[in-house]
Amino acid sequence: MGDVLQDNRQEAFRKYFYIFGAMSSANKKFSFFERFMRLVVLVVIYTVRGFFFVWYRPKVRFTDKSVESTNLRSPSVIIANHTSMRDPIMMLAVFFHKRSIVVAKDQVEDPHFSWALKHTDCVIPCDRFNMDTEWALLARRELEKGNSVIIFPEGKCRYDGLLNEFKTGFAFLARSTGAPVVSVGIDGIYKWGHRTQIVIGDAEKIERVAGIPSSKHLAERGEYFRQKVWKLKQLALGKEAAILPTTAETPQEILPGEGEK
Numbered sequence: 293m294g295d296v297l298q299d300n301r302q303e304a305f306r307k308y309f310y311i312f313g314a315m316s317s318a319n320k321k322f323s324f325f326e327r328f329m330r331l332v333v334l335v336v337i338y339t340v341r342g343f344f345f346v347w348y349r350p351k352v353r354f355t356d357k358s359v360e361s362t363n364l365r366s367p368s369v370i371i372a373n374h375t376s377m378r379d380p381i382m383m384l385a386v387f388f389h390k391r392s393i394v395v396a397k398d399q400v401e402d403p404h405f406s407w408a409l410k411h412t413d414c415v416i417p418c419d420r421f422n423m424d425t426e427w428a429l430l431a432r433r434e435l436e437k438g439n440s441v442i443i444f445p446e447g448k449c450r451y452d453g454l455l456n457e458f459k460t461g462f463a464f465l466a467r468s469t470g471a472p473v474v475s476v477g478i479d480g481i482y483k484w485g486h487r488t489q490i491v492i493g494d495a496e497k498i499e500r501v502a503g504i505p506s507s508k509h510l511a512e513r514g515e516y517f518r519q520k521v522w523k524l525k526q527l528a529l530g531k532e533a534a535i536l537p538t539t540a541e542t543p544q545e546i547l548p549g550e551g552e553k
Contacts, residue, residue: 329411336408341385344378348488350386355524356494359474363389367435368474368495369466371517373455373525374444375480382478383442384414386490392434393442394418394427414439418461420447428465435469445514450545455525457539458518460510467498467505467513475517477524489528493520515539 344350354360370391372383380393397417400409409415416434418427431441443465445458466473472495479489498513515538522536536542 326411329407333408333411337384337412340381341388344382344385347484348378348382348482348486350382350490351487352386352490352492353527354492355527358495359492362387362492364440364474364495366472366495367438368440368472369435369462369469370440370442370474370476371445371458371462371521372442372476372478373480373521374446374449375451375478376449376482378482379444379449379478379480380442382482382488382490383476387440387442390438391440391442392416392431394431394444396420396447397424416441428461431465432469435465435471440474441465441471445517451547452545454542454545455518455522455536456542456545458514458521460507460514463498463510463513463517464505467500467510470497472497473517475520475524477521477526477528479525479528489530491524491527493524 352362364387367390370383370387372379380395384391384393392414394416395409395418397419398421399405400415400417416427416430418424431443434441443462445460445462446456447459448456450456462473465471474495475493477491477493482488518539519536523533526533
C-alpha cells in the first residue's frame, strides 16, 4: 500500500509540474484560469479516487496471465458493462495509469459536469445520438500516445441485470489500431459495507479481415465481447454464468413507471 501511495504522489507531482511548468512556457497555450481549473480538477480526481477506494473498497480479480495488473503492459481498448453512473469513476480509479475514457457528449456539455469534464485531458466526447467519427480519431490518437481507452459499449446504464446491445465502435477501433481488447465485469453494487467486485479478463486482439470490415463482422465481434463481459459480470456477482440472450432476443428494459398505464 505504501508503494502505491508513493507512486500516486509522484504521479500527482508530475502532473502538477506539467500544468504549472510546461503550460506556462513562452507560447502560453493556456490562460491562468485554465491552468487553475485544471489544477482544481486534478485535486478533485485524486480526492474522488481516494474516496472510492476507502468507501467502496473495490476488489479486483484477474482471470488470465495476459493481464495481471491494472497498469497495462500496452495501450488497450478497455470495455465494461454499465449498471451505474458510478461505473466510469470506478473504472478511472482502478485503471489510473495512462488512460482516457469515452464519455457521452451530452454529459460533457451538461453544466453539472462540464466544469470538470472540459478541464481534463482524459475525456473523449462521443455523440451517442448522431453519427460521430471524431471520437474514434481522438481515441486512436490516445492509443498512439500510449494511453488505454475505456469504453462502455452499451452507451447507457441498464438496471434490470441484463446487458444492452454493444455498439461496435470499440471493435472497429481495436481492429483498426491492433490494440487488444480487455474485457471487464463490474458487479455494479456501490454501498457501504460491500466491496465492489471487478473481474478483469484477458487481453484479446480482434482478428483482421481483408478490406474494410463489414457491419456484420463488427456486429459479430460486438456480440462475442458482450457475452464475454456478461460472464465476467456474473463472476463479479458470484453467480453461475447464466445464459444471456442475444441482442436480438434481449427484451427492452422497462424503466420504473413505464409499465404503469
